[in-house]
Amino acid sequence: MDTSTRKRNAAKAALDFIEPGVNLGIGTGSTVNHFIELLPEARARIDNVVSSSRATTQLLEEQGFEVATLNQVGDPDLYIDGADEATKHGYLVKGGGGALTREKVVATASRRFVCIIDDSKLVGMLGRFPLPVEVVPMAQAFVARRLVKLRAQPVWREGFVTDNGNHILDVHNLQISNPLEMENRLNQIPGVVTVGIFAQRPADVILIGGEEGVREIRT
């Protein structure tokens, strides 16, 4: 079974979490794109959708959904999003698609976070995937130097500008043995907008598409 099919199966399983009258937050990425394609099946149960990126908004509108803002509708009941890495505790690395700031806002606002991944994303310890960090452009080199002091190798995602007008540093070889502590620590560096570690707001449920079907972990 190819990766795309595993992602799609996880996305399909997430439809079962949509209860009638839901205010639904939606993440960004190829796994979520499968979810959005399938979402019309659940249209009658959805009151509002809130998006985490321009790309997701565009796809939702193409499917005929009217996208509300977080400011308009308040805290979502449910947030569905993918991840670049996930542990069985629900700690995540996100931001491979560069949407980490809005994703973290909507995830944190939401009452329940269901993360959809294929089985290659489940890891024992976070950090193999380069950690995305969104930075204010004028602070990029300063933040990079601070990260080098932590023995990591930050690489500027050249040519990429986030939906918020900022830059991304992809941080290689960072030891993330304590995700809660590392998220806090990196958040303290002036100029950092968002760190791609989701530990303060972990996933509540992980749906993992694999060869044997979809496995569910409640964290």
Ligand code: 5RP
């Ligand atoms: C985007 C993200 C995505 O959830 C993450 O990159 C996973 O993407 P995909 O579903 O394409 O594998 O955090 O900012």
